[in-house]
Amino acid sequence: MLSKFKPFLAVKMKMITILILGFLFTLFFVSGCEKRPQYEIYENHDITVCGVKDPLRNMEWIKNYCAEHSKAYFIKISLYQDLETNANYFVIESKSDFIPGRSPSCIFSESVYSCDGVQLLFYGVEGPIPEGWDEFFEKVKLVGTIWSCERVYNK
Numbered sequence: 001m002l003s004k005f006k007p008f009l010a011v012k013m014k015m016i017t018i019l020i021l022g023f024l025f026t027l028f029f030v031s032g033c034e035k036r037p038q039y040e041i042y043e044n045h046d047i048t049v050c051g052v053k054d055p056l057r058n059m060e061w062i063k064n065y066c067a068e069h070s071k072a073y074f075i076k077i078s079l080y081q082d083l084e085t086n087a088n089y090f091v092i093e094s095k096s097d098f099i100p101g102r103s104p105s106c107i108f109s110e111s112v113y114s115c116d117g118v119q120l121l122f123y124g125v126e127g128p129i130p131e132g133w134d135e136f137f138e139k140v141k142l143v144g145t146i147w148s149c150e151r152v153y154n155k
Helices: 002-032 060-068 133-138
Strands: 037-043 074-082 088-095 108-113 119-124 140-153
Touching (some): 060 140
Antiparallel strands (some): 037 140, 074 088
16 A cells, blocks of 8 residues: 555655755855955056156055055045145045944044155044144145045945
């Protein structure tokens, strides 16, 4: 009597096996895939600054900085020019990822650099505005952004 049902049981077992494997595959696929960040990078190579054409390639300290920070949450390097002397300055703005429970939960900072890569001014999220900060930005104009990197998540 049981032999009559063997083909039926075999088909039923195959279906159950396929359903279980399908469920496990779906579970693995959905839970195993975490969103990996992508990075949007902007580069301006058509600029001469501090007497150097294309500072992203030809100024060692800028080139190294960009390479070291190519996977940062957010960084922007802008070029400023002194209104009287035409001297150039780099302003590097950075922002960290939001981390609940950390104090502060998000960190912002801006630094002003000379052409030689010497930090002239620094302003962070905590602490007073440094002496000379406002005066600096009153005597310069923004020329443009030369490099930026921002982490983005694809949905």
